[in-house]
Amino acid sequence: MTDEQTALFTIFGATGDLAQRKLYPSLFRLFRKGFLNDSFAVIGTARRDWSNDVYRNAVSESIQSFQPTSTELAEFISHFYYQAHDVNNSEDYSLLQTLADTLDNKYNLKSNRIFYLAMAPHFFGTITQQLKEQGITTKDGFNRLIIEKPFGSDYQTALSLNNEINAAFEEDQIFRIDHYLGKEMIQNISAIRFGNPLFTSIWNNTYIDNVQVTLAEELGVEDRGGYYDTSGALKDMIQNHTLQVVSLLAMEPPKTFTERDIRSAKIAALNDIKLYSAEEVAENFVRGQYDANPNTGQLAYRQEPNVAPESQTETYVAGKLTIENQRWQGVPFFIRSGKRLSKKETIIHIVFKSDLNPFATKEAAGLLPNNILTIYIQPTEGFSLTLNGKEIGDNFKIEPLKLAFEHSSEALDNSPEAYEKLLLDCLKGDGTNFTHWDEVAQSWRIVDVIRQTWDKQTPDFPNYISGSNGPKCADDLLAKDHAIWI
Incomplete structure (x- = not known):
């Protein structure tokens, strides 16, 4: 009932x-x-x-x-x-x-x-x-x-907009939609983290090597060229969806699973993300813009309707976030989002630290393959855990094995759609899965320093082919930390 x-x-x-x-x-x-x-x-x-x-x-x-x-x-x-x-x-x-x-x-x-x-x-x-x-x-x-969204185009415009709205509505009356927060597997992040002592006990820099968040799209800008050319991937995807996911992954365990305590934990996590200098932006963030693909007939971004012919707007962003607290000291959070990539995929990888392989021969000594917890958000919904086991055969050789769970199509068909969940939450007065002003404000502070740095430079665009995995500079970014995109 x-x-x-x-x-x-x-x-x-x-x-x-x-x-x-x-x-x-x-x-x-x-x-x-x-x-x-x-x-x-x-x-x-x-x-x-x-x-x-x-x-x-x-x-x-x-x-x-x-x-x-x-x-x-x-x-x-x-x-x-x-x-x-x-x-x-x-x-x-x-x-x-x-x-x-x-x-x-x-x-x-x-x-x-x-x-x-x-x-x-x-x-x-x-x-x-x-x-x-x-x-x-x-x-x-x-x-x-x-x-x-978009709630402002930078911190100052967002602040002005918030002040206007606050003249008529209190903060607890305002429900800022980020439809990613209504997705089943986004809401499952906390269940996986805090519902399993196995992960709760190792969710820190002692055991985690790096965290990767990917929001990839196959489509280009479609009929949104006019809007997108004034926004770009940084504002369209990183400032809101991506940083919201990062806050859920990085936050401290809330005192209680109530709206107030969950929000406080998310805000604290966002506040602990380092605000980069211009030099640090250059070291830790890269961008790209898609080019035409003659094999598929896909247009270059600059050829899309309502896009400036010499546009310097990025359609791809990859970056490394540094979280300055005891739990995450030294753990890079790698994020990326782009259009016209090889496949549509929203996915999270928690990459655990490896150790010397005690079963390897002296000649083939090396590290064990990393254990990886993967959370699939779309189009697949579920999660997997990559462990190490013995390869079948005479030799004692280690190989990665994947334990996986995927929601059935029947379950997904009957599950609430993101907007349905969020409308019901609003009806009930539950703001847990909406964004608080303090989250919006800090997200803009993080993004503004990147945008301001990039606006002073002329990028070498286009730099990746439509239908590819993105620009090479994104791979080079992780190589600095001896990591690769999973």
Whole structure:
């Protein structure tokens, strides 16, 4: 039996791609599972002059892959209402307030309101100010604000944006979405770390040689060239997703598994990441940009639509993070992310230290192969542990053996999608899997010094072929620490 959640959702940007692909399907799955029932309603707002019927047809089309019954579909979309809206027009907020109050009474929503800003961040300040000034936020129920990345373009713009939002919403009312935190295996990191004394006891620099985090994509920039050319891989993937993963891997064991203590542990881990000087950036971070592949017909980044012909924007980043605390002193955290690589893969490798091979002959003496704990996040979801065992045969020869677990396709089909999990967390008021301002701020501080260093240099682009494993400089980076990408 599920606990029904009660709230009015107001979605700014309701006609956009995010709402169609993620939000409406996620709301439907929550409805189908009983988390949303009679006591919920959705107001969609955007500039388009739609009617309720047009809006409901759009919502209906977005969930057809779930094959809803006619009764189920009719009941679900009956909770959706549309209000044409100009975010800069105060009068439109008065209309929105009237509709919100009407729906609150109709569905007995207890003045609980969730505002989802699925639009450009430069509107966030205006919208939140108007929500407060026009009395659309309530005093009797809860008020929660969900916002998407990018949250600023550097620390200063993020700080200004946060100050604007904080004028209307308290920090515990703000839910900053990083959809990676809704992924099953990202949430499994803590279960693997702290649910197994085997790993808990050796999760430190005495036993771990290095940590590797890879977020690789096969696709190029597709239709996002205009946005991506002002962002690049550093801001698009490292500042948010990658550093969030690193914080979960590096944090100290939280005192309790509550939102407050987990956040505190993550923030402390991010604060312990060394902020590099310009010279240290050059030593520890590299970048790349993909070139055309004549064998596949894939374009160079500079040939993509809405990309500057001489663009210096990176489509690949690899780097070494140094965490300055007792647990991780001397352990490099290698991170990389890029587009147009050989395969789509989000994966974590914990590489344990090796030792002299006691079974090797004098002539073939050397280190044992490393034990490696691998956490597969996508497209495969699961984990593996590479151990050493005896090779079959007469000689006592050691070879790596892999113990592996992979979630079944049936389990994955029935598991909640990331946005579904995060929407439910917001309904319950659980901010554990959202990013706190202190996390955002420190992530920007880490990234800003890299960006500022690179902006003073002219890169030798393009430097890797589409469909390859990335630029050679990424391999050279690890070679400095006598390591290789797993």
